[in-house]
Amino acid sequence: MPRVILKQDEVEKYLHRASLLLPALEAALGNFSAGAAGGVVQPVRAVVPVRPHGGYLGVMPAYSAADDALTTKLVTFYEHKKDSSVPSHQATVLLFDPTNGSLKAVLDGSVITAKRTAAVSAIATKLLMPAFAEVLCILGAGVQAYSHYEIFMELFTFKEVMDTTGHIHFCL
Numbered sequence: 001m002p003r004v005i006l007k008q009d010e011v012e013k014y015l016h017r018a019s020l021l022l023p024a025l026e027a028a029l030g031n032f033s034a035g036a037a038g039g040v041v042q043p044v045r046a047v048v049p050v051r052p053h054g055g056y057l058g059v060m061p062a063y064s065a066a067d068d069a070l071t072t073k074l075v076t077f078y079e080h081k082k083d084s085s086v087p088s089h090q091a092t093v094l095l096f097d098p099t100n101g102s103l104k105a106v107l108d109g110s111v112i113t114a115k116r117t118a119a120v121s122a123i124a125t126k127l128l129m130p131a132f133a134e135v136l137c138i139l140g141a142g143v144q145a146y147s148h149y150e151i152f153m154e155l156f157t158f159k160e161v162m163d164t165t166g167h168i169h170f171c172l
């Protein structure tokens, strides 16, 4: 049994600001991009279709030599069903002891998925956004839309935010 189990509210508490993820993610992206010298082993995600139910199971293992971290995310994603009480994407992160392979921790992965994905978008935006950009347009209105809104509002200054429900939020 793992010694640590972190549920959704506990992960949320550690990641109360998505921007806390930025330094670690920037380092990890740099290490991945450096190829073998960066010490990241991260094969392309394996995806198992669950055809009768319109879903997928994705398995995302990785080892980072710089962090000496061995982990995998398990994520299921299903066609969005209106009024479903279950989110379309659900994830769990398993953390192993890299020295002997023992399972050390099980973390709820849904908050991690929401915040990590938005944080990576924010890193790309920091590098690519034209200096004159004034309007943030968010396509979709689900979990990722919210997490992207959250970190983009924390890191950047826009005059307006538009979303696909037709709402406009004036920031200035």
Ligand SMILES: NC(=O)C1=CN([C@@H]2O[C@H](COP(=O)(O)OP(=O)(O)OC[C@H]3O[C@@H](n4cnc5c(N)ncnc54)[C@H](O)[C@@H]3O)[C@@H](O)[C@H]2O)C=CC1
Residues within 6 Å of the ligand: 077, 080, 087, 088, 089, 113, 117, 140, 141, 142, 143, 144, 145, 164
């Ligand atoms: N690259 C990555 O690491 C990740 C990518 N994703 C992807 O991001 C996307 C959003 O994920 P979530 O926000 O978690 O899903 P979600 O189910 O919470 O939200 C999806 C939103 O899209 C809307 N939508 C669905 N079909 C639409 C259509 N035809 N026209 C307009 N709106 C439509 C839904 O009403 C809902 O508001 C998905 O494609 C997901 O697979 C999600 C997590 C990680």
Ligand SMILES: O=C([O-])C1=[NH+]CCC1
Residues within 6 Å of the ligand: 058, 075, 077, 089, 091, 113
């Ligand atoms: O990285 C991820 O968690 C996912 N990417 C697409 C669906 C879920």
